Amino acid sequence: MSISLDPDDSVVVLAHGKFPERAKTAIGVLRYADYDVTAVLDRDRAGETVADHVPDVPDTPIVESMDAALDVADPDALVIGIAPIGGGFDESWRPDVRTAIEAECDVIAGLHYFLADDEEFAALAAERGVDLIDVRRPPEDLTVSEGRARDADAEVVLTVGTDCSTGKMTTTLELVAAARDRGIDAGFVPTGQTGIMIAGWGTPVDRVISDFAAGAVERMVLDAAPDHDVLFVEGQGTIVHPAYSGVTCSLLHGSMPDSLVMVHSAGRDVIHGYEDYAIPPVETYVDLYEGLAAPVAPTTVAAGALDTRTFDDDDVAAREAVDAYATALDAPATDPVRFGADEVLDALL
Amino acid sequence: MSISLDPDDSVVVLAHGKFPERAKTAIGVLRYADYDVTAVLDRDRAGETVADHVPDVPDTPIVESMDAALDVADPDALVIGIAPIGGGFDESWRPDVRTAIEAECDVIAGLHYFLADDEEFAALAAERGVDLIDVRRPPEDLTVSEGRARDADAEVVLTVGTDCSTGKMTTTLELVAAARDRGIDAGFVPTGQTGIMIAGWGTPVDRVISDFAAGAVERMVLDAAPDHDVLFVEGQGTIVHPAYSGVTCSLLHGSMPDSLVMVHSAGRDVIHGYEDYAIPPVETYVDLYEGLAAPVAPTTVAAGALDTRTFDDDDVAAREAVDAYATALDAPATDPVRFGADEVLDALL
Numbered sequence: 001m002s003i004s005l006d007p008d009d010s011v012v013v014l015a016h017g018k019f020p021e022r023a024k025t026a027i028g029v030l031r032y033a034d035y036d037v038t039a040v041l042d043r044d045r046a047g048e049t050v051a052d053h054v055p056d057v058p059d060t061p062i063v064e065s066m067d068a069a070l071d072v073a074d075p076d077a078l079v080i081g082i083a084p085i086g087g088g089f090d091e092s093w094r095p096d097v098r099t100a101i102e103a104e105c106d107v108i109a110g111l112h113y114f115l116a117d118d119e120e121f122a123a124l125a126a127e128r129g130v131d132l133i134d135v136r137r138p139p140e141d142l143t144v145s146e147g148r149a150r151d152a153d154a155e156v157v158l159t160v161g162t163d164c165s166t167g168k169m170t171t172t173l174e175l176v177a178a179a180r181d182r183g184i185d186a187g188f189v190p191t192g193q194t195g196i197m198i199a200g201w202g203t204p205v206d207r208v209i210s211d212f213a214a215g216a217v218e219r220m221v222l223d224a225a226p227d228h229d230v231l232f233v234e235g236q237g238t239i240v241h242p243a244y245s246g247v248t249c250s251l252l253h254g255s256m257p258d259s260l261v262m263v264h265s266a267g268r269d270v271i272h273g274y275e276d277y278a279i280p281p282v283e284t285y286v287d288l289y290e291g292l293a294a295p296v297a298p299t300t301v302a303a304g305a306l307d308t309r310t311f312d313d314d315d316v317a318a319r320e321a322v323d324a325y326a327t328a329l330d331a332p333a334t335d336p337v338r339f340g341a342d343e344v345l346d347a348l349l
Numbered sequence: 350m351s352i353s354l355d356p357d358d359s360v361v362v363l364a365h366g367k368f369p370e371r372a373k374t375a376i377g378v379l380r381y382a383d384y385d386v387t388a389v390l391d392r393d394r395a396g397e398t399v400a401d402h403v404p405d406v407p408d409t410p411i412v413e414s415m416d417a418a419l420d421v422a423d424p425d426a427l428v429i430g431i432a433p434i435g436g437g438f439d440e441s442w443r444p445d446v447r448t449a450i451e452a453e454c455d456v457i458a459g460l461h462y463f464l465a466d467d468e469e470f471a472a473l474a475a476e477r478g479v480d481l482i483d484v485r486r487p488p489e490d491l492t493v494s495e496g497r498a499r500d501a502d503a504e505v506v507l508t509v510g511t512d513c514s515t516g517k518m519t520t521t522l523e524l525v526a527a528a529r530d531r532g533i534d535a536g537f538v539p540t541g542q543t544g545i546m547i548a549g550w551g552t553p554v555d556r557v558i559s560d561f562a563a564g565a566v567e568r569m570v571l572d573a574a575p576d577h578d579v580l581f582v583e584g585q586g587t588i589v590h591p592a593y594s595g596v597t598c599s600l601l602h603g604s605m606p607d608s609l610v611m612v613h614s615a616g617r618d619v620i621h622g623y624e625d626y627a628i629p630p631v632e633t634y635v636d637l638y639e640g641l642a643a644p645v646a647p648t649t650v651a652a653g654a655l656d657t658r659t660f661d662d663d664d665v666a667a668r669e670a671v672d673a674y675a676t677a678l679d680a681p682a683t684d685p686v687r688f689g690a691d692e693v694l695d696a697l698l
Contacts, residue, residue, distance in 0.1 A: 147591030147623045210562040211555040213595045239598075240644040242496030246562045246599030253594045274496045280644045291637055295589040295629045 003108060003133055003200040005077060007034040012069040012105070013081040014041045014096060019062065020053040024165075025110060026081030028194040030057045032173045038073035039063050040081070041096060066096040070103055079197060080109040087112030087136070097121060106131040110193025110204070135196040136204045138216065145214035149256035150297045152225035154187070157348055158257035159235035159305070160289050162279050164244065164272050166265040167337075168235040169195050171305040174336035175232050175261070178345050187228035189220050191251065195234045205236060206247050213247060217254030230349065233257065239288050242274050252289065256297035259348055260289055262329060265307040266321045282328045303344035304333035352457060352482055352549040354426060356383040361418040361454070362430040363390045363445060368411065369402040373514075374459060375430030377543040379406045381522045387422035388412050389430070390445060415445035419452055428546060429458040436461030436485075446470060455480040459542025459553070484545040485553045487565065494563035498605035499646045501574035503536070506697055507606035508584035508654070509638050511628050513593065513621050515614040516686075517584040518544050520654040523685035524581050524610070527694050536577030538569050540600065544583045554585060555596050562596060566603030579698065582606065588637050591623050601638065605646035608697055609638055611678060614656040615670045631677045652693035653682030 005011070013030070015023040019042040030037055030050060037060050040050060046064035050057060063069050066078065078100035084090055089111055097115070100107055101124045109115050114134040116122055125132050149156070157175065159168040172188060172195075179186035188195070190202030203216045217233070224231055233255045237244035262285060271277040286301045293299045306325045308318035318338055326333035332347040334340065354360070362379070364372040368391040379386055379399060386409050389399060395413035399406060412418050415427065427449035433439055438460055446464070449456055450473045458464050463483040465471055474481050498505070506524065508517040521537060521544075528535035537544070539551030552565045566582070573580055582604045586593035611634060620626040635650045642648045655674045657667035667687055675682035681696040683689065 145592035147626060206558070206560040208559055209555070210557055210559040210596045210599060211593060213559040214592050239641065240602075242602055242645055243494035243563050244560060245602045245641075245645075246595040247559045249588075249598040250559060250595030253589075253591055277496060277645065284644065288640055291640060292588065292594075295633065296591055296594075296626065 003135070003197070004106070004131070005035050005200050009076040010036040010038045010073060011077045011079045011108075012039045012041060012066065012075045012100070013037055013079045014093060015081045016042055016090070016093065017044050018042070018082045019045055023082045025079075025083070025194040025197060027054060028169065028198055029079055029081060030054065030060070033198045038075045039069035041065060041069060066099040066103070070099070075105055077106040077108055080107070080111065083111055089113040089115070089118070098124065101125050101128055101130055104128050104130055106133060108133045108135065108197055110135045110197060112136060135193050135202075136207050138203055138208045142203075142208060142212040142216050142219070144211060145218045145254050149218045149221045149254060152221050152231070152256075154225035154228050155230040155349065156221060156233060156255055156257045157230065157259050157261060158233045158251065158255050159261045159263050160248070160252070160285070161235055161238045161262070162264040162282060162285055163238050163268055164241065166263045166268070167305060167307040168263045171261060171263050171336050171341075172232045172234045173198070174341040175345060175348070178336075178341035179230060179232075179349070182345070184349065185229040187224045187231045189224055189231050189233040189255075191217065191220070191234045191236055205251060206244070210246060210250070213250035214254030217251050221255050235263070238271075239285070239292065240280065241271060242277055249292065252293055253296050257299050259302035260299055261303045261305055261344065261348070262286065262289075262301045263305045263307070264325065266325075267310045282325070286329065301329060301331055303331050303347040304329045305344065306333055306335050308335040308338055352484070352546070353455070353480070354384050354549050358425040359385040359387045359422060360426045360428045360457075361388045361390060361415065361424045361449070362386055362428045363442060364430045365391055365439070365442065366393050367391070367431045368394055372431045374428075374432070374543040374546060376403060377518065377547055378428055378430060379403065379409070382547045387424050388418035390414065390418060415448040415452070419448070424454055426455040426457055429456070429460065432460055438462040438464070438467070447473065450474050450477055450479055453477050453479055455482060457482045457484065457546055459484045459546060461485060484542050484551075485556050487552055487557045491552075491557060491561040491565050491568070493560060494567045494603055498567045498570045498603060501570050501580070501605075503574035503577050504579040504698065505570060505582060505604055505606045506579065506608050506610060507582045507600065507604050508610045508612050509597070509601070509634070510584060510587045510612040511631065511634055512587050512614065512617055513590065515612045515617070516654060516656040517612045520610060520612050520685050520690075521581045521583045522547070523690045524694060524697070527685075527690035528579060528581075528698070531694070533698065534578040536573045536580045538573055538580050538582040538604075540566065540569070540583045540585055554600060555593070559595060559599070562599035563603030566600050570604050584612070587620075588634070588641065589629065590620060591626055598641065601642055602645050606648050608651035609648055610652045610654055610693065610697070611635065611638075611650050612654045612656070613674065615674075616659045631674070635678065650678060650680055652680050652696040653678040654693065655682055655684050657684040657687055
């Protein structure tokens, strides 16, 4: 999957009814993508701006429709920045997508429903010469891992977690940015739909046939390694997840990382969406990830990242939580968003 | 996936050029399926019989073609009992498949290439009213695991292994047979193409989208549990496999077994096909499988199965190897094919 967006391109991000709290992809794109966002579509917040809700990102108007967004600027693409449960296409978005295609914008989506398979959109896109890019559609030529990622000519760092949605993508991107700030040639290996939209390439490992999941990761690592000195691989799920542990395991053995960063969300004590399943002590995760890696490609948890947003603006409490987390891990830790990624970067490189 | 074969139906098994050593599916069907095999197709061994090569299964002629097989009996189906590397369709089989369909036989295959998508076969099958059954095509309505297999109203036993092709399917089927011999209502949960062909139902977990792999296993366990007192779930791969560990992990967390049977192949010291990867001591596997299960659904390795075919007919050496394996596992062990499954069944039920 490769998206033809350059740093000087610009996009509109659709987030109807969900901006900002339930628009993880929209926020990720606003915060980390190289390309500009000229407007966010949320008909419930039209007239507000991104800065009213999200600090530390370039401000952008929130408008009610693609028509209104075209009055603001002349974007290159429309990005679908939200996903309903189940990953379907919300028919209320159809006029915006139609307008975008008619305005010769590419449309980029990470839904289970593929826009390129939609008859109306496919016909219109062909007529206007624009691309419908479904980042969740895996390549068709994937195959099994050959067990070669440990030969990659780059240092490989993988984020692993105690649960889904603990901040693995954010941690990975903050580490890439911190490394680049130091002049290190760092690459980002995206493995989920938001990461792929941000980076413009990648394979959605959770959508790959399970036999080929490690192979998909291996291929990305081997493809990216020659171009960088360090690769930061976006992790997925957790090794003790009742539903997604297989994806996590494939990432661990497919990427064969030199080191791991353990990502946790402060205060989380049960698996998100599976509340009958307790999150064990972080020491248990260290043993499991390192133990599982050892016979294939030994690695260690070299650092930790803790999402401390639960402490709001209480930096003192957040710092205490990070310190306690570092002690439990027996490794340096930080909240990369609140405190920066510098301290953990030293432990990794 | 459900195959409409009854115990009084009969099949022909295609194994051109590969019978018996490289025809794992053909041997599995001959040994364990309820339905009869009226002929094996292997043009290199035409005129021989199955008993010339495989002990302890009903004897069956080996013939050169489907035409010749129809002279022997009037079968209900043709089973493709071999798979080339990559799972493609070998065009040299086309006349046999065509002849089978023309004779109103269903055709059952476990290839990556789906017979139902082959234009000639699809048209001919429609004309003759027969089914083309691709057991490797997963159901389209799979979804994520809900973490409910631990509520299954049956004892659940999962086979796990030190590598691929160590005898997990064979061990599982021998345990089912031994349990049924005792009058126990035991069910077999098939997770790979050969198991599915033998049982007539099941989902090929390695072909499922990785996000849904645990969910596919969970569904099979929950569907089968009400009909049985004990379920024996066919394991796949190994948790330390460079390519397939994700499938194994999904089986462990998807099935939430009450106990595990560790299956090893005597003398194997490197991962099959990945010879740079050593097989660690069996104690390491016990720690990994039990450790990984613990936070989700605790279980223990309650017994072991060792494939001792490497000792040929030296039962004394085989017994010594089994005893040493049991000591390392700290659990009862057997070679279920050579010595029967009774001793380990006691440890499981």
